[in-house]
Amino acid sequence: MARSSQGIEPPSDPERFITAAIACHVARAGGTVDQLTRLLLHPEHEGGRHARSIALRSGQSRALAYIGRVWVSASAAVSSTTMLESRHHAYEVLAALRDRIETTPWRGERGRTALRVLRAHLNFAEIAGGPLHHASERQTAEEAGISRTTLRVVYETVLKPRGWLRRLRVGHGREGSSWYLAEGSPDRHSIPVAQSRFRTTQYPPDLALEEWFTPETGTTADLDSTVIGHLMGHDAFAHRGLGSAALVIIGALHARAAQTVAELVGSSSVSRATVYRALRRLADHGLVHHGGETWTLAPRALEGFGDHPPEAAAEEIAEPARGWDAVATQHGTAGSAARRKALHAAERAAYQKALERLSEHRSKAVVIVRDERQVVVPTPRPDEVPAAWHAPDGCVLDPVTGRAAPDWRIATDGRLILITPADQRSYDELAAAHAEALSEWESAA
Secondary structure, eight states, X not given: OEEESSOOOOOSSHHHHHHHXXXXXHHHTTOOHHHHHHHHTOTTOGGGHHHHHHHHHHOHHHHHHHHHHHHHHHHHHHHTEEEOOSHHHHHHHHHHHHHHHHTSOOOHHHHHHHHHHHHHHHHHHHHHTSSEEEEOHHHHHHHHTSOHHXXXXXXXXXXXXXXXXXXXXXXXXXXXXXXXXXXOOGGGSSOOHHHHHHOOOSSOSBTTTTBOOOGGGOSOOOOOHHHHHHHTTSGGGSTTTTHHHHHHHHHHHHHSOSEEHHHHXXXXXXXXXXXXXXXXXXXXXXXXXEETTEEEEOXXXXXXXXXXXXXXXXXXXXXXXXXXXXXXXXXXXXXXHHHHHHHHHHHHHXXXXXXXXXXXXXXXXXXXXXXXXXXXEOOOOGGGSOGGGBOTTSEEEOTTTOSEEEEEEEOTTSSOEEOOTTOOOOHHHHHHHHHHHHHHHHHHO
16 A cells, blocks of 8 residues: 555556556566566566557557656656555554644635545545545535535645545446545645735635735644534535634634634634634634633534633623534524435436446347458447337337347337346446447448
8 A cells, every 4th residue: 555645647448557557566666667668568468458559559669658658657656655554554644644734724715615625535534544545526525514516626626736635536336436645745835925926916826725825824724623524514514604714713723722813813724804704603602702812612612502601791792502503593504414415315316327227228249250250240329229129018129020029128218229138248348349349340341
């Protein structure tokens, strides 16, 4: 097992992925590009099929150039990789990553949303026991308490470009995507002084976070992301509720109690005006207390209750909220998580039905022999099946005899011809076989 801050993006083609994996293994073992070349081009080595296919189609020089590119990427990946020797070592890596997350300034609303998403992935990684973990978009959105649309924006504009997350494989069917957590590069979190000083535009220098960099927010933060991870999925912190700013401030106050507004601005990386607004909201629910110039969390605030402190005057704080559910009800966000889960459940059900229909899209292959070699004849397209062949009971009528053909069926979408039950290949395998058959048929013709 290994962790890496940069490296090769796994190819979508399985054979290319195998080639990249072999190259990484050779580089990690101290091999050379010549050894990798001999290994991949050896006729009996199954893993070199893709490289030999390139040599066969495009020539030896093109194959050698491809192997060279793979070797460069593999060498870069291995040079920035640390081996995880045990499960305990993996948890040490995750703990270091958590510390890095908690001291990184997450400026702007989009930055705070990115913190929630990253904390959700850290939860999944801790359950998986290492940086490599599996999670779907819906699962992550439910964990972070945001919509899938917002999740995708944060992925593409903040987390993936800044090196915090790498998607190794896109999920398909019942399997979620494969993700790898990595430490964001330090230089990706700061903006050059020249850019922020001389840039003349109405837009903020960091468009991804939608925030101007100001001296007051500092360069480091001090948060308790565990508290944020526990609370972020609750309806009270949904959009139009207390929001991400209040969530981050609670995390900052739990990490270090009794902070002034100026200190909170630095520890939470939230602008001064937003800190004042968030503290006012939290105080209205009795979740924070104000003593002199400092602010602290109310007793039992993390359980969702804000109690009157004995020394506080009755007029200093509003009626405390009795639980996070009451806070969500007052803000009109109660039930947001339940509605999101119901929507995702409906989407999953519709997706599974679509997959079931796709699994029925199979056709019986016809093979002919031409020039002493077998050629697969491509089957008719679904929309080319005449309507006269459709029987009311779902069978397919033989156009010659008028009787039902036992090996053919109409799929549930009403379009496609089905085959013998002996064919257990997946839809992807059938699609690849059809493309290969079509290519062979056209070349033979």
